[in-house]
Amino acid sequence: MERVMVDCAVTRSETGEVGGVLLTKQVCDIWDKIWAFQAKPDDLLIATYTKAGTTWTQEIVDMIQCDGDIEKCKRATTFDRQPFIEWVREKPHILGVEQAEAMPSPRTMKTHLAVHLVPPSFWEQNCKMIYVARNGKDNLVSYYHFYRMNQRMPEPGTWEEFFEKFITGKVLWGSWYDHVKGWWEAKDHHRILYLFYEDIKENPKREIQKIMQFLEKELEKDVLDKIIHYTQFEVMKSNPMANYTYVPPEIMDQTISPFMRKGIVGDWKNHFTVAQNERFDSEYRQKMAGTSLTFRMEL
Numbered sequence: 084m085e086r087v088m089v090d091c092a093v094t095r096s097e098t099g100e101v102g103g104v105l106l107t108k109q110v111c112d113i114w115d116k117i118w119a120f121q122a123k124p125d126d127l128l129i130a131t132y133t134k135a136g137t138t139w140t141q142e143i144v145d146m147i148q149c150d151g152d153i154e155k156c157k158r159a160t161t162f163d164r165q166p167f168i169e170w171v172r173e174k175p176h177i178l179g180v181e182q183a184e185a186m187p188s189p190r191t192m193k194t195h196l197a198v199h200l201v202p203p204s205f206w207e208q209n210c211k212m213i214y215v216a217r218n219g220k221d222n223l224v225s226y227y228h229f230y231r232m233n234q235r236m237p238e239p240g241t242w243e244e245f246f247e248k249f250i251t252g253k254v255l256w257g258s259w260y261d262h263v264k265g266w267w268e269a270k271d272h273h274r275i276l277y278l279f280y281e282d283i284k285e286n287p288k289r290e291i292q293k294i295m296q297f298l299e300k301e302l303e304k305d306v307l308d309k310i311i312h313y314t315q316f317e318v319m320k321s322n323p324m325a326n327y328t329y330v331p332p333e334i335m336d337q338t339i340s341p342f343m344r345k346g347i348v349g350d351w352k353n354h355f356t357v358a359q360n361e362r363f364d365s366e367y368r369q370k371m372a373g374t375s376l377t378f379r380m381e382l
């Protein structure tokens with residue numbers, strides 16, 4: 084597999100804001116293009132807050148769409164199979180929206196955008212969307228390690244500093260609380276399948292079947308078993324088309340923290356101090372008051 088060479092020093096991204104949400108400067112610079120993106124009625128959008136299990140869901144969806152044909156799923160990296168609509172790749176310079184435009188239908192795309200930043204054509208075209216949410220504590224931990232290893236992310240600071248940034252929404256793609264709540268409300272008015280990382284972990288068969296039903300796809304039992312097998316954490320960790328080892332180490336330094344890091348529920352207990360846990364819970368109570376959305380912090 085070809086690895087993209089990086090011939091310049093990789094610097095951490097500058098940031099800007101769109102609609103009150105922190106994004107990289109590169110994304111802000113092309114915001115008009117992203118907003119004007121033309122969705123089609125048979126597009127599928129996989130939406131998540133970053134580190135909530137996007138890649139996992141992308142693999143499950145692709146395997147369903149490819150009738151469990153593993154060779155077909157290895158045709159390209161996750162990045163190239165399902166364009167990341169708001170992203171700007173450097174060297175080679177590729178815009179997610181342009182990659183999606185060049186793709187034949189039916190297209191599956193990925194986004195981390197907050198619900199109010201999703202290009203309006205997705206709503207106008209009544210596209211199907213799959214949203215995956217992960218409990219905030221594990222999401223925070225996973226994001227911290229991702230910030231450390233991905234040299235395109237802004238500086239994470241110390242664990243304590245990152246903790247504060249996360250709970251005050253001063254991280255890329257903004258407030259986790261607003262993200263999960265916004266999409267939760269939107270699911271009542273649009274064709275959105277809202278799933279939880281913890282549920283997929285607990286019972287992948289049940290959750291994969293929900294996705295199949297949503298995609299109106301019927302598959303034989305042996306195909307379903309194959310999908311369950313190939314989308315397990317350990318198997319995906321060694322899949323070069325899904326584990327992000329195709330990204331040069333100057334950008335994603337997997338010796339700092341692997342992209343496929345632990346893949347478990349409850350790792351926050353290995354990171355949070357008692358005081359941080361209390362602080363998180365008290366912020367959580369305030370920010371999540373009034374929503375029917377609930378999370379499981381452990382299984």
Ligand code: A3P
Binds near residue numbers: 133344345346
């Ligand atoms: P951890 O850092 O907690 O291990 P995203 O794809 O949205 O960036 O999310 C990445 C997170 O999902 C990482 O979490 C990663 O290990 C986890 N993940 C990826 N594939 C997984 C799988 N098949 N099963 C469980 N977790 C998975």
